[in-house]
Amino acid sequence: MTDARTEQNGRAAAAAVAEQDAIIGALTPVIDGIAASLGSLCEVVIHDFRRPENSIVALAGSVTGRGVGGSMSEIGMRLLAGGDRASDELNYLTRxxxxxxxxxxxxxxxxxxxxxxxxxxxNLDVTAVNQVHTLIGELAGVTGPAAGLPTTTFGDDIGAVLDAIVDARQLRDNKEWSRLGRAGRLELFRDLDRRGVFAVRGAVQQVATRLGISRASAYTYLAAARDTPAD
Incomplete structure (x- = not known):
């Protein structure tokens, strides 16, 4: 019975992978048409969350400077961390x-x-549109330049994205690791975990290196952060 159930689960998993591959395959030729319709300032990307380190499997246009085989941004990591509970994010602005x-x-x-x-x-590069909008608004005396938008790291190297997330988190607290108490350290690891950082292969070692702690210590803090509810 156990062998039969294992075989059945294996067939179901293989069927799911085949279905997911088919969906990506069907969408791949579509993105060229989307990018062509929206113009040279448009980029359309297909991400495969099953391979977060090299999640870009198809790309049309160029806005973020990435290529096929590149990594997801911190936005993608956050959605990855949300799992099946995640929802679409539409019409958001970043720099x-x-x-x-x-x-x-x-x-x-x-x-x-x-x-x-x-x-x-x-992804649409609306830099020029925003500049024209700001200029017209300033001439009319009704608005000023946009500010305060989050900066997002887009890159082919997942390591650069991870480093940016860790650095931004420390800058937000305005405290280096050595100045954080235990509660602050657990919250840092809890926040990084919520952002999907640790879904990436090798992320624990990279975070440890960035923080200047041992890999064993990083695993200890991650386990404690997951076991201890936030205040």
Whole structure:
């Protein structure tokens, strides 16, 4: 009975993988048409969450400077951490590290069971549009330049994205690791976990290196953060 159940589960898992691959395959030729319709300032990306370190499996256009085989951003990591409870994020604005203003929509890919396994992302470089809007507003005396938008790290290297998340979290607290008490350290690891950082292979070692602690200590803090509820 156990062998039969194992075989049945194996067939179901293989069927789910095949279905997910088929959905990605069907969408891949579509993104060229979307990018062509929206113009040269548009980028359309298909992410495969089953491989977060190299999640970009198809890309049309160029806004964020990434290529096929590149990694997801911290936005993708957050959705990955949400699992099947995650929901689409539409029409949000961020800034890239080089100052571009990007308007994006991230639409999750689900199989027939409702399992989230990827995302279709549309990124529009609206920098010039925002500059014209700001100029007209300033001339009319009704608005000033936009400010306060979060900076998002887009890159082919997942390590750079992880480093940016850790650094941003420490800057927000305005405290280095050595100045954090136990509660602060647990909250840092809890926050990184919520953002999906530790879903990435090798992330614990990289976070440990970034914080200047041992890999064993990082695992200890992560386990404690998961076992201890937030205040």
């Amino acid at each position: 890239t590290a080089d100052g571009k203003l990007v308007k994006s929509s991230t639409m999750l890919l689900r199989d027939a069971r409702g399992t989230v396994f990827g995302a279709l992302c549309v």
